[in-house]
Amino acid sequence: MADEASASDGRVPKRARGGTAPTIYDIARLAEVNPSTVSRALSQPGRINAKTEERIRAAAKELDYRVNPIARALPTGRTNTLGLVVADITNPVIFGIVRGAERAAAEAGYTLIVAESQESGEREATAVDRVIPSVDGLVLATTRLGDAQISKIAERKPLVVINRAVEGQTSILPDVERGVDQLVAHLSGLGHRSIAYLSGPDTSWISARRWEALMAAAPKRAMSIVEIGPGAPTLEGGVEAITRVVASGVSAVVAFNDLMAIGLLRAAVERGIVVPDALSIAGFDDIFGSDFTTPGITTVRAPLAEAGERAVRHLLDRVGAQPAEPEHDLEELLPTDLVVRGSTGPPPA
């Protein structure tokens, strides 16, 4: 039978105690030094006698020792962990954010905890409460919380918000206006005169911003614009809107996101409405799958992975900083770009 305490290389480590993991005390005994010296050797390399350090490292290796991050976190207060709270993990918009955040965190030796709020402010608050004591900082992506709640959270731990601006807080935002301008110019150039905005959840800050930007951009090009919604930011949300879209008589629809755009496209196809000949459809985000459809979805691409990455970087910058001097009101705008595919074309004559 295999030895129950055998090390990764197959050799049996000396003095391994049955069951429990080795501690700095075991190392201290083996290297014949005080535990505090072991701690120093391992956490501040170079600051102790080279020979002693060597002996300690050898002992640690022999015992296959790994620091216990929990024990370390208790006196230091730092966990080397960051939290990311998202509305819905299965929403592809989120994927990019999660990936970017994970990358940046892992790169810095940090662990990422992802919590899901399922589009509910209440659950989000619960998720934050659960996660916050064990993280060094928090990213709120697509939050459904109110400004006051967000500020409260920021008092407890360093915080960065994605897709939402809150006064006094660091936030990473797509440059909505730029993308919308490009999109509206594109539709105008095709000859559209009337468009509709298929809005997302009314708790979505970013949906409101997109609507505002459209409201500002459309009249400038002599286009009429109406809002249809609010709706769920999902395929179904898009499908359900088709009746109102048809009734509105517009020649082009801008959906809150690609998911809704794809849902709308499907519903249109089912009704025999040819896209883009009879109706142009555009979305936001350029999610995975936006180019799978026929026609592909014209969309305003947001650099989601980069948003996740930057959010984590900002957090990392502030971890360990004095909470007395929070970084105020930093707003980082990420460039967006129009991706033209087949779902937009000239309006019917």
Next chain:
Amino acid sequence: MADEASASDGRVPKRARGGTAPTIYDIARLAEVNPSTVSRALSQPGRINAKTEERIRAAAKELDYRVNPIARALPTGRTNTLGLVVADITNPVIFGIVRGAERAAAEAGYTLIVAESQESGEREATAVDRVIPSVDGLVLATTRLGDAQISKIAERKPLVVINRAVEGQTSILPDVERGVDQLVAHLSGLGHRSIAYLSGPDTSWISARRWEALMAAAPKRAMSIVEIGPGAPTLEGGVEAITRVVASGVSAVVAFNDLMAIGLLRAAVERGIVVPDALSIAGFDDIFGSDFTTPGITTVRAPLAEAGERAVRHLLDRVGAQPAEPEHDLEELLPTDLVVRGSTGPPPA
């Protein structure tokens, strides 16, 4: 200026100490009991005097107290956290698993840590090492580690593996044979006589199982079968395979997963190969987006969210159990089903 220690409801909590979070000592002082009594009241409700408990709860509320999970984890050894290691967060196959796992964990009051290995066994080992000390159990989805490494991990913490069978370990598997039989029967029924399998990474256990199942099923129906690969389990992996697929002269291709199937479909369309008239394509998993394409991808659906859920449930069952008596060799088979869409049809005459 706002009070720096004001509670959520806006009232100023009594005796809140500047900056640091309240502890059970603060509660004990306020409720005039011993800290250990506070601990008991909060962690084992009902086991102490009702009036005392009431007083303690009131004090806790007044101070806006929340347990420090790290401090709790140190003496108990339990963190109320589970780890999930995946190959690639942005792979839609994973999404379902993550969602299911997150749900089940959150439901049980557990926090989920998601770590990414980026399809590399080495990084996966690193990720496991980083995460394992702070979790009560671990799920390995789509692992690229060897059996021996996996068994080693299982010696440290309760472990469940998804999409991989390892002797002595609990594993959640799709019923590959059933799905493959259905798929082969479907293709055979359409009239195909020669098929190719577009294999995934050669480190993928599940890819090998799919190949074996195809090898077993095809001859039974008098179909020839060849393997093309290995390839990356991505869109690109599918795209790159088109040359070899065409050269092979088969009338139908079964890809390792939907991502590769979609990539292959795209490459086919670009070359003017009509799907399914000139070539039938099928995949596995039924990921998000498999029905966005034209034609939609015929695929063997695996209940991914359920796999994630079950993995977590098994883990939860074993958390706190004696490591001396591990659950041996439990293999749970999840039913798979053929989803027929437009990408498969009769072979060219």
Next chain:
DNA sequence: TTGTAAGCGTTATCAA
């Protein structure tokens, strides 16, 4: 039912 006190595995402060 409640209080006392030891301990979880680290880090950090002081001396030596």
Next chain:
DNA sequence: TTGATAACGCTTACAA
């Protein structure tokens, strides 16, 4: 440079 020792916030025998 190293050792002794007190935290960190909680749980948990054991005693009262």
